[in-house]
Amino acid sequence: MLDLDAFITGLPKAELHLHIEGSLEPEQMFEFARRNQVAIPYASVEEVRAAYDFSNLQDFLDIYYAGADVLRTEEDFRDLALAYFDRAAADGVLHAEIFFDPQTHTHRGIPFGVVANGLLAGMAAAEAKHGLTSKLILCFLRHLDEEDAFKTLSQAQPWIDRIDAVGLDSSELGHPPSKFERVFAAAAAMGLKRVAHAGEEGPPEYVYEALELLHVDRLDHGNRSLEDPALIARLARSGMTLTVCPLSNVKLCNVASIDVHPIDRMLRLGLRATVNSDDPAYFGGYVGDNFRAIAQGRTLDRDDLVTLARNSFLGSFLPDNAVATHLARLDAYVEAHT
Ligand code: HPA
Ligand SMILES: [Zn+2]
Numbered sequence: 001m002l003d004l005d006a007f008i009t010g011l012p013k014a015e016l017h018l019h020i021e022g023s024l025e026p027e028q029m030f031e032f033a034r035r036n037q038v039a040i041p042y043a044s045v046e047e048v049r050a051a052y053d054f055s056n057l058q059d060f061l062d063i064y065y066a067g068a069d070v071l072r073t074e075e076d077f078r079d080l081a082l083a084y085f086d087r088a089a090a091d092g093v094l095h096a097e098i099f100f101d102p103q104t105h106t107h108r109g110i111p112f113g114v115v116a117n118g119l120l121a122g123m124a125a126a127e128a129k130h131g132l133t134s135k136l137i138l139c140f141l142r143h144l145d146e147e148d149a150f151k152t153l154s155q156a157q158p159w160i161d162r163i164d165a166v167g168l169d170s171s172e173l174g175h176p177p178s179k180f181e182r183v184f185a186a187a188a189a190m191g192l193k194r195v196a197h198a199g200e201e202g203p204p205e206y207v208y209e210a211l212e213l214l215h216v217d218r219l220d221h222g223n224r225s226l227e228d229p230a231l232i233a234r235l236a237r238s239g240m241t242l243t244v245c246p247l248s249n250v251k252l253c254n255v256a257s258i259d260v261h262p263i264d265r266m267l268r269l270g271l272r273a274t275v276n277s278d279d280p281a282y283f284g285g286y287v288g289d290n291f292r293a294i295a296q297g298r299t300l301d302r303d304d305l306v307t308l309a310r311n312s313f314l315g316s317f318l319p320d321n322a323v324a325t326h327l328a329r330l331d332a333y334v335e336a337h338t
């Protein structure tokens with residue numbers, strides 16, 4: 001019998017909530033800064049890590065947007081993505097649906113195509129190297145206005161057939177989903193799926209708006225839905241996937257510690273919860289670390305871990321036949337390890 005650590009590492013899984021800019025490790029930040037001759041306000045990798053002490057989402061976002069300044073070329077975005085996929089593959093990830101924030105880059109003069117082409121090259125390299133498949137989710141920054149989101153959607157047009165979904169991230173409080181109702185409708189009309197961060201820091205009303213105004217196919221975080229029994233029942237009944245990020249929740253002080261994380265409560269309530277890393281370079285771990293943290297902190301058993309892995313494939317945007325193939329592989333893994 002494998003120990004839990006090895007069982008988690010080998011467990012076939014998908015990652016559905018990962019900001020590629022949030023996978024920028026401090027070592028890579030220095031490397032990109034050097035090759036692009038960009039000045040960074042840190043003297044060492046240790047100093048960067050020491051700065052990652054956040055009290056809330058905005059604290060983190062300020063540092064995260066500043067860090068992204070070292071990303072300048074197609075090669076940077078390709079290398080960034082491939083480094084993430086290498087770590088994900090080592091963690092048993094067979095499929096990843098990754099967020100990118102084009103406005104973070106276009107606003108500092110990096111063309112949309114540099115970002116998209118670089119990421120797509122990294123995705124193709126990961127499939128060739130590891131057989132790891134992936135999809136791209138274009139996120140609008142919610143602290144910016146609707147007009148800027150529309151502009152971004154129009155810049156994306158040449159790549160639209162290689163983008164699967166739109167998402168909504170950045171500062172949640174004060175920027176409700178309703179602000180982006182029209183741009184999400186336009187994205188839906190282009191055949192794109194929709195996801196949105198809601199209920200990370202924002203109230204249950206924001207989750208209702210994501211469902212009713214943005215018509216999301218998946219909910220990112222969704223933690224504060226737990227404050228509203230009617231909302232819990234609705235999410236459970238509709239089989240809505242929640243992309244939960246345990247280490248992120250603790251690092252951003254939305255959950256006091258991993259020992260009180262509600263992931264097991266979500267499962268008992270019948271919610272289709274998944275486990276994800278969000279911004280692994282900033283929050284202290286990749287998807288395997290997140291699984292290990294909750295397995296220990298909340299003493300989840302193997303069945304719970306398998307349910308979380310199963311949910312990750314069920315909640316993905318893969319076609320039914322690919323989901324079935326992954327689930328069969330998951331079943332075979334469980335059979336071989338029990
Ligand atoms: O956790 C997050 N929440 C909102 N926006 C983000 N952008 C990167 N990570 C996050
Ligand atoms: Zn996120």
